[in-house]
Amino acid sequence: MERKLVLASHGKLASGINSSLELICGNQLAIEALDCYLTESFDLEKEVKELMKRYREYELVVVTDIFGGSVNNEFLAHIDRSNFYLVAGMNLPFLVELSMQLQQAESLPKLIEMSLETSKQSIQFCNPLISGELEEEEF
Template sequence: MKRHYIFASHGTFATGILNSVELILGKQNNIHTLCAYIGDNDDLTEQVNHLMASFPAQDELVVITDIFAGSVNNEFIRFITRPGFHLIAGLNLPLIIEMLIAPQDEALPLLITDSLSNARDSIQYCNKTLDAALLADKDF
């Protein structure tokens, strides 16, 4: 059994984020991308079906889409009952790095839950965070 990641987005965001991941972590052979709506005659349903058919049924698939309930996410929801299939909405670099640097023998539902929590913590309004830190320093 092998674990694959699919980054899927409207436009080329998925490829761009893969480029950033590989800049930070090096080449990733288990990551695949789907960039929707970049060609005039692209059929999203056909693209998703073709991509999903390329993986053995016993492999684990983690699909991370850009927008919850967007057309790309909705195309993958059709596979939610496939064994070993996990769908996440909210494609972002901190989430991906968390998932890829974690021990790969960790159970996937736990890995996803922990990675989502840590990624949420990395999203900051820096002005407010810095103001709070400076205020805390004044209290000492």
């Protein structure tokens, strides 16, 4: 079964992070961005239904920007669909991990869990790390 990764966000975060992802990992045809609410006439429910229909024969991973936000909530309505995986909290380290192994991983749920764990470690408050290193160097 083919796999597809969809990035969905309020505003242009999805296409912006996809642009960064392409710079790091190369252009990947299995990734699509859905930028929401860019026009007054944007219909989130319609867009999500069309997307879910278009990829009904795929293993589909959707990554949204904010858990509990309208974009995430609209996809939550489809959570019972088989071969559909929804992740909230879009960030570049997670997407690099996920996209690099998307097509070859045996289990998408395991890949998602592993990518989440790895990406959590990349979120760091740098000031204390660096000042701690500097203090250690002074001794």
